[in-house]
Amino acid sequence: MTIPNVTMAWCQHHAKCEWCPDHIETGMPLVTVFFWNKGGPDHKGFNIKKYYHPDCWTGQGLDYLKMNPYVPYIRKKKLELTPEQAKLRYVLLNRKASIDQRKRRLNGNPNKAMLEAELNVRIAELMVEIAPVGGIPKKWLVTQP
Ligand SMILES: [Zn+2]
Numbered sequence: 001m002t003i004p005n006v007t008m009a010w011c012q013h014h015a016k017c018e019w020c021p022d023h024i025e026t027g028m029p030l031v032t033v034f035f036w037n038k039g040g041p042d043h044k045g046f047n048i049k050k051y052y053h054p055d056c057w058t059g060q061g062l063d064y065l066k067m068n069p070y071v072p073y074i075r076k077k078k079l080e081l082t083p084e085q086a087k088l089r090y091v092l093l094n095r096k097a098s099i100d101q102r103k104r105r106l107n108g109n110p111n112k113a114m115l116e117a118e119l120n121v122r123i124a125e126l127m128v129e130i131a132p133v134g135g136i137p138k139k140w141l142v143t144q145p
Pocket of ligand 1: 017018020021022052
């Protein structure tokens with residue numbers, strides 16, 4: 001992959017513009033574009049430097065955009081649930097929260113391990129129920145200490 005790096009500076013030595021037939025004169029604004037390629041196991045890396053008049057840099061950029069017309073970026077809706085599904089999801093989220101609370105209260109209980117295992121089974125059942133109504137929330141999948 002080639003990564004371009006664009007800088008603008010005063011031209012120190014006159015250079016040939018990549019875009020138009022003119023040279024960029026010393027003391028004029030100069031756009032320098034470095035393309036660098038890190039290379040890989042099958043090819044050597046390389047660096048390319050190209051010079052542009054600032055207007056030419058803009059011109060070639062706009063030309064590129066003209067060839068690649070604007071496409072609006074559509075954000076994917078997070079959840080698309082019917083009101084019934086949304087209600088069910090809400091109920092399941094609340095059940096999970098109350099199970100988490102019960103788990104936290106187990107500290108010091110001599111039957112902690114057994115009771116905790118039971119509650120984990122309940123959570124697994126809730127996961128099966130919530131999966132079709134918006135998916136399993138990510139934080140459910142994180143084991144809490
Ligand atoms: Zn130019």
